[in-house]
Amino acid sequence: MDPVFMGQVLVRLLPPLGLTMLVSLTALAIATPLGLALGALRAELSDKHPASRIIDAWVFFVRGTPILIQIFAIYFLLPKLGLQPPLFVMGVGALVLNSAGYQIEIGRAAVQSVPRGQWEAAAALGFDRHATLREFILPQAARRMVGPVMNELSQLIKASSVLSVITLFELHKAAEAISSANLRFSEVIVVEGFLYFVFIFGISLIASALERRLSAAGALAGAGSFAR
Amino acid sequence: MSFDWAAFFEYLPRLIAAAGVTLQVSLLSLALACLLAPILALAWLLGPAPLRVIVRAFIELIRGLPPLVVIAFCYFALPKLGVVLSGFWCGVLALGVVGAVYAAEIIRSAIESLGKGQFEAALALGFARWRAVLEILLPQALRRILPPLTNEFANLIKASSLLSVISVHEISQVGQSLIFETFVVIEILVQMAVLYLIIIGSVTLLSRRLERGLGA
Numbered sequence: 157m158d159p160v161f162m163g164q165v166l167v168r169l170l171p172p173l174g175l176t177m178l179v180s181l182t183a184l185a186i187a188t189p190l191g192l193a194l195g196a197l198r199a200e201l202s203d204k205h206p207a208s209r210i211i212d213a214w215v216f217f218v219r220g221t222p223i224l225i226q227i228f229a230i231y232f233l234l235p236k237l238g239l240q241p242p243l244f245v246m247g248v249g250a251l252v253l254n255s256a257g258y259q260i261e262i263g264r265a266a267v268q269s270v271p272r273g274q275w276e277a278a279a280a281l282g283f284d285r286h287a288t289l290r291e292f293i294l295p296q297a298a299r300r301m302v303g304p305v306m307n308e309l310s311q312l313i314k315a316s317s318v319l320s321v322i323t324l325f326e327l328h329k330a331a332e333a334i335s336s337a338n339l340r341f342s343e344v345i346v347v348e349g350f351l352y353f354v355f356i357f358g359i360s361l362i363a364s365a366l367e368r369r370l371s372a373a374g375a376l377a378g379a380g381s382f383a384r
Numbered sequence: 385m386s387f388d389w390a391a392f393f394e395y396l397p398r399l400i401a402a403a404g405v406t407l408q409v410s411l412l413s414l415a416l417a418c419l420l421a422p423i424l425a426l427a428w429l430l431g432p433a434p435l436r437v438i439v440r441a442f443i444e445l446i447r448g449l450p451p452l453v454v455i456a457f458c459y460f461a462l463p464k465l466g467v468v469l470s471g472f473w474c475g476v477l478a479l480g481v482v483g484a485v486y487a488a489e490i491i492r493s494a495i496e497s498l499g500k501g502q503f504e505a506a507l508a509l510g511f512a513r514w515r516a517v518l519e520i521l522l523p524q525a526l527r528r529i530l531p532p533l534t535n536e537f538a539n540l541i542k543a544s545s546l547l548s549v550i551s552v553h554e555i556s557q558v559g560q561s562l563i564f565e566t567f568v569v570i571e572i573l574v575q576m577a578v579l580y581l582i583i584i585g586s587v588t589l590l591s592r593r594l595e596r597g598l599g600a
Contacts, residue, residue: 220584222541232569313450328450360448
């Protein structure tokens with residue numbers, strides 16, 4: 157272990173860390189409204205509705221295949237359709253495809269977890285379904301989504317490392333390039349791991365603090381898992 | 385874009401063989417995870433203070449790393465420490481450890497969710513702490529552990545796709561190299577996706593049935 161070398165690696169890994177954060181945050185910014193809205197919609201529609209079938213197929217595909225396959229699908233299929241967007245766009249696209257698929261379930265669970273009595277009470281007060289959803293159900297559901305959505309950010313940071321396979325120079329790809337150029341693997345991996353850990357652990361601390369604050373409101377706990 | 389069935393059936397046998405490797409590596413790492421997870425969970429719950437700190441730090445560390453980094457560590461850094469493993473066993477080790485950490489969390493929270501009363505009652509009846517956990521709490525917690533654990537198995541299968549970067553010949557690696565070899569893209573992508581959907585789908589189905597069957 158050579159501290160001087162590790163210091164140099166740390167400095168060189170900061171811009172790729174920025175790209176990791178940028179790609180994850182951009183994907184979250186798109187996937188969260190998309191996923192949660194589709195999830196709330198799915199909670200409202202019957203199972204037989206055509207839109208339900210499309211949403212269900214999306215969730216089935218995303219949860220039933222590794223994110224690597226979803227990244228390959230974007231990377232290999234878009235050029236077949238005559239589209240050649242920059243790698244960053246493909247990376248964001250793959251993460252959105254994946255994350256929205258998981259957040260659909262979050263949105264749906266949050267809406268369905270609001271007690272039935274709330275709907276009935278609003279109906280008794282003369283609100284129609286649409287107004288009930290907007291004024292009463294969604295605000296309550298939103299509080300329950302905060303924990304899982306924060307959790308989603310750390311999932312996205314972890315998942316973004318897989319974008320290294322399509323040579324997007326995010327943190328993992330950059331670390332791989334530095335370690336094979338210098339043939340010093342352990343030191344680079346330790347620095348890389350340190351950077352990932354600081355951010356992911358930091359976010360999980362914030363997420364659990366938020367969850368505790370909102371737990372009185374029946375927040376759903378974010379379920380962490382390690383693979384997408 | 386037309387679908388070439390001849391190419392589809394030409395490459396299918398190779399991908400099915402690769403699915404065998406995916407299953408092998410996932411099952412072996414599941415076995416390792418099931419072995420390590422209870423040890424980690426019990427060390428966290430019952431161990432002496434310094435051991436608890438170490439175990440917690442280890443669990444938080446692994447949870448804070450992308451699995452790809454753990455895999456790269458096992459493959460590139462462990463040999464420097466004198467542990468040389470083939471890609472396959474390296475993958476089993478990396479996925480087994482990552483899986484164990486998440487499974488340990490499941491076991492710990494299931495045991496803690498039973499409440500202190502059970503534990504105190506067992507102690508009052510003269511059970512030793514470890515016997516109270518093993519014989520009273522764990523059997524009850526098992527109902528809450530099994531469904532999420534099968535879910536973690538599905539995650540292990542998904543994570544096994546990452547072993548393509550250390551050239552384990554599982555579905556993703558074989559599919560990816562076939563695509564670059566033959567430029568047959570759609571047919572091979574469909575095969576990869578369908579094979580994963582079949583494997584992961586059946587595990588998910590099992591998980592749902594367990595959830596209903598155990599009423600957890």
